[in-house]
Amino acid sequence: MKNLVALGALLSVVTAIPAQAQEVTLRLSHWVPPTIAPASRGINPWAESVQEASDGRIAIQIFPAQQMGKAPDHYDMAAQGIVDIAYVNPGYTAGRFPIFSLTEIPFMTDDSVGAAKAIHTWYSENGGLEEMSDVKLCFVHPHAPGALHSKVAITSPEDIAGKNIRPAHATMARFVSLLGGGPVQVPAPEAREALSKGTAEAVTFPWGAMYDFNLTEEVPVHLDMPFYLSSQVMVMNKNSYDRLSDENKAVIDEHCSPEWSGKVAQGWADADMEARDQLMADGQTFNTPTEEEVAAWREAAMPLIDEWKETVTARGGDADSILDAYKAALEANDAAY
Structure with a gap:
C-alpha cells in the first residue's frame, strides 16, 4: 500500500497550492514513456497549465506508459469513464474513425504545428464531433512529419x-x-x-x-x-466534464482548442527537429x-x-x-x- 501511495504521488502533476483549494482530481492516462517528448513537452505542460489556470481547483494525476490500459483501449477507457482523460491514437483502431484517418494519408502536410491547429478545426467542423461523440475532444497532437x-x-x-x-x-x-x-x-x-x-x-x-x-x-x-503524419488526440469523458463547476468547465474549454493543439505540437516538433x-x-x-x-x-x-x-x-x-x-x-x- 505504501508503494502505491508513493507511486500516486510520483505520477501526479501538482502545482504548489493550498490543499484546500483543490476541488477535483482528474485521472489522465497515456501510453508513452513519461520522459520522452510527447509527454514531457506536450501532455505534461498541458496538464500543468490546466492546474495553474484553475488556481489549483483542478488537479491532474497522470498515469503514463499503459499503466491504466493498453494503447488501443484508451478511447474506450475515456468513453466509459475508466479514466477522466485519455491520450488516443485513432490509427491504432483501424476503421473506427474513418474521417480522422484522412490525416494519416502521407504527403499532405509538412508542418505539424500548423497541421495540429488545422486538424482540430477541420475535424470539429466536418463530422469529428459525431465520429467521436462519446468524448470531448481536447487537443490534436501530431509529431513533426x-x-x-x-x-x-x-x-x-x-x-x-x-x-x-x-x-x-x-x-x-x-x-x-x-x-x-x-x-x-x-x-x-x-x-x-x-x-x-x-x-x-x-x-x-x-x-x-x-x-x-x-x-x-x-x-x-x-x-x-x-x-x-500520426496524430494523437487527447479526449475527456463527458460525465467527468459535466460534473465540473462552470468555472472549472471554462478552464477545460480554454485548454481544448486549436490554439492548444498548436502549443502541444510545438514542443514535440522541436524535439523531433533536434x-x-x-x-x-x-x-x-x-x-x-x-x-x-x-x-x-x-x-x-x-x-x-x-x-x-x-x-x-x-x-x-x-x-x-x-x-x-x-x-x-x-x-x-x-x-x-
Missing part, C-alpha cells in the same frame, strides 16, 4: 517492393502493401527487436523515435522528406529525394485517397467536401505539403 528509416537506401516507391516495413499506423500499412512491401505491425517498443532479428528492414517513425527506441544502429539510412539534427551530427545517411521522386511518391499514395473516399461515402459522408475542407484548413495554417 515522420520519415522512412531503413537499413539500406530507399528513395523511390519501387524500392519498397519485397521489403518488410514496420508502419506507423493502419494507413501506412496499407501503403506498404500497395507498393509490394510487407507490413510488420508491432508496437513501437518492439520495433528494435523486429529490426535486429531481420523481421523488418525499415520503419516509418518520427525523428525523435530513433533515439527514444534505440534504433540508430539498426536503421541508419533516412529518406529526408515529410513522409507521413533529434534530426543530432542524427546528422552523428554521421547517419540522409537521402533527399529529387522533385521527380517526390512526385512519384505522391502519385503512389493516390489510391489511399480513393479508398478513403469510398469508405467515408459508404458511411454517408460527403467525402469530396470533407477532403476539400481538410486541404483548405492545411493551406490556411501554412501546413500544406
